[in-house]
Amino acid sequence: MTTVVQLPAGKALTVRAAADAFLDSLRNPNTVRSYATGVGKTAERIGEARPLAAVVDDEIGEALELLWGTAAVGTWNARRAAVLSWLGWCEEYGYDGPAVPAWTKRLAVPDSETPARSKVAVDRLIARREVHLREKTLWRMLYETAARAEEILGVNIEDLDLAARRCLVKAKGARSKARRRGQAREDLVPETVYWDAGTARLLPRLLRGRPRGPVFVTHRRSGPGKVVSPRVVCPDTGLARLSYGQARALLDEHTAVRGPGTGWDLHEYRHSALTHLGEQGASLLMLMAKSRHKKPENVRRYFKPSPDAIAELTSLLAPGDSRR
Numbered sequence: 001m002t003t004v005v006q007l008p009a010g011k012a013l014t015v016r017a018a019a020d021a022f023l024d025s026l027r028n029p030n031t032v033r034s035y036a037t038g039v040g041k042t043a044e045r046i047g048e049a050r051p052l053a054a055v056v057d058d059e060i061g062e063a064l065e066l067l068w069g070t071a072a073v074g075t076w077n078a079r080r081a082a083v084l085s086w087l088g089w090c091e092e093y094g095y096d097g098p099a100v101p102a103w104t105k106r107l108a109v110p111d112s113e114t115p116a117r118s119k120v121a122v123d124r125l126i127a128r129r130e131v132h133l134r135e136k137t138l139w140r141m142l143y144e145t146a147a148r149a150e151e152i153l154g155v156n157i158e159d160l161d162l163a164a165r166r167c168l169v170k171a172k173g174a175r176s177k178a179r180r181r182g183q184a185r186e187d188l189v190p191e192t193v194y195w196d197a198g199t200a201r202l203l204p205r206l207l208r209g210r211p212r213g214p215v216f217v218t219h220r221r222s223g224p225g226k227v228v229s230p231r232v233v234c235p236d237t238g239l240a241r242l243s244y245g246q247a248r249a250l251l252d253e254h255t256a257v258r259g260p261g262t263g264w265d266l267h268e269y270r271h272s273a274l275t276h277l278g279e280q281g282a283s284l285l286m287l288m289a290k291s292r293h294k295k296p297e298n299v300r301r302y303f304k305p306s307p308d309a310i311a312e313l314t315s316l317l318a319p320g321d322s323r324r
Helices: 017-027 028-046 057-068 073-092 119-127 131-144 149-153 198-209 246-255 268-279 283-289 296-300 309-316
Strands: 166-170 190-194
Touching: 017 028, 028 057, 028 073, 057 073, 119 198, 119 268, 131 149, 131 190, 131 198, 131 246, 131 268, 149 166, 149 246, 198 246, 268 283, 268 296
Parallel strands: none
Antiparallel strands: 166 190
């Protein structure tokens, strides 16, 4: 059902009235919250009481530059998109007004700065004797599945297929393609991730016969004053699911060399795995299948070949006799 919006009478809209009418036309509350900042602050900057028709394109561009010209690329793109939708809506409904000028372009998202660790570094860290079995298993599983940390930390023992070396995870951003009338739509749907021998050797030792509950749990039960949801507690041991913050702190504890907060990040295992697979000749389609990305450009940001890999590739261009 479409939303009925009461439009102001006449075509001479003020900037504030145009902004309010546009925001009132949006059905999704998340979209309203996202767009309200960009539209609201832009309206304040150019003058809320002015007639919308009196505003010129360059004023919109200057307002965007002054407000978010030094912000992160994602913030700039989001605020620009909100104003673009607002002014496009006004034009669609027949209100005279400005447009977002061509010189305020959408910026390309920069490559991720998350580093890719070498395979030797990954193996050495996991092999260290002082690292607990739980962390060894988690880090090896993150690396071999190339999954997101939140996905692996959310896995339950019931989701594991140890014989086939795979399990179901609740994928980030995935949505059901269809639903029956009256059923709630799920924000997360299950997807399959795969691991290999390293994880296969560690998982049974970590589980130690536990038949159900979270795979990765804390070493101690929650205190009496802390309220924990039954969904994140192992029903047999009473131990809570290991949180992302706890897992990140544990990894930092073992890798920091310049004080707390300077160690590795959990997401580096995903970057490292995809980089190493790419260096071994995995095709783009196979990398997309492994990472479960839907767009090739997203996979490209994860691929960071080492200088040695680039040097080896370059050697293929040498004259035939120089490689003998």
